[in-house]
Amino acid sequence: MKKILVTGAKGQLGSELKKLSKDAKFDFVFTDVDELDITDIQACATFFDEVKPDFVINCAAYTAVDKAESEKRLAWKINVDAVKNLVISCSLHDSYLIQISTDYVFDGKSPTPYVERDLVAPQSEYGKSKAAAELEALSYPKSLVIRTSWLYSTFGNNFVKTMIRLGQERKSLDVVFDQVGTPTYAEDLASAILAIAGKINSGEKKFVAGIFHYSNEGVCSWYDFACAIMKLNELECKIYPIETSDYPTPAKRPKYGVLNKAKIKSVYEIDINHWFSSLERMIDSLNRMETAE
Template structure:
């Protein structure tokens, strides 16, 4: 392996976060070499294929995930296979190949009912199958490969694929009014900002930062309800659809969701000297670049 090149494997490359890495790779240092793998080009359940893919790889950024929160309530086995078991095998292979692992988890592991921002050190209370599978994946990753970073993130949005941002743009054009829950509080996170933060973290590690391993919270700054998020999307895009607030019980879903999942980001900001933008700035940034 050339000493002046950093080889990075991005798994789950066709998902929302994987596509964000594809878009921002041009902003990475020139000596970063990216390989993008999707489920067709790399089966994470095939240990031999994973071993081969990780040869001469410095970092594995695992964007592969089962993210259908409600469907997971009926597909527990599938959720755990992707979010936990596959992560275990991937982390083990990373250890064997001396590859650092960057893995993503969710704010949904926090659901203890508190009303102050969650610290990484606080006990988790994953209630949904999805949240439980993601937490199990965290545990496996850290057990199998100590050189791992877990990034717990929240309310991921981007111009790619199906997410709250793209859904609101579509529904806003289709409907005259839309009810959105106001009693779930958290923070929207730009997938592009998360991807940029990961590249920043890699640069800090490569500069010799000690004791970087572990669990970190990452979202954009600020506080919002889903109603706030939807209202801001409509406002910025000048969409005439009237958004009105509704309670969670008026929009029942199979999987329970935290009423409050605001995360404290002091640890990631201080460890990696990271500056994080407000979520409204991130939405406006997309508005100015999104192709309607």
């Protein structure tokens, strides 16, 4: 059986891949920084020699968007230098590399959903590091870069879990309504990645390198997203729409980050769920996990 190495496996996306791995026709090796620190080139070389992966899914990243403004060097070390290490190791073993990127590589000024060939113009250190990482990955012909947006999961910390907690503690919350994008359930993204790897592996689809956009379907603001989270959790907390200027953050975020998914749908024949139905599924899973505890 072909082998998939997952880095950053304790994060949101890595954990979803682990959950789905039981039903996938691959052998998996899951690593996080304790088993394989991808910033360590020697550790990568040794690990790859041992494991000889056919596919590498790089879920490891520095994802603290605001902190990256003051920790630029660390963000670049994890997001860019480490991807260079993975490219070197992948090329020595002829492995496919699947690198995950973000809508934060764009400036958010587009009037229509971003396509893969649109020019990047990141506004934050995190976005700049992820754009540089894309170039590192794309220097290797056996790489796929999948850009996604507003990732959430039952694993780890994210907007959905924060809203549920605050919704239980407070009577009202202010949430920005002038940043628009698409939430993405990491389980859906994990499933799409495994479907692509499976189709390449079985020969059902020819490998096509390059950038692909994947988020859930639909469009909303963070305000709409928060309202939906409250409604689905039957929380009374009232959500008030505010402007970004009323909620200053160290990192600038794109006002518009909607991704056009036509390419991934046609090239790899991937079906995509609407963000609201995926949010419903995630909240059901969370509730089931809480009942089981």
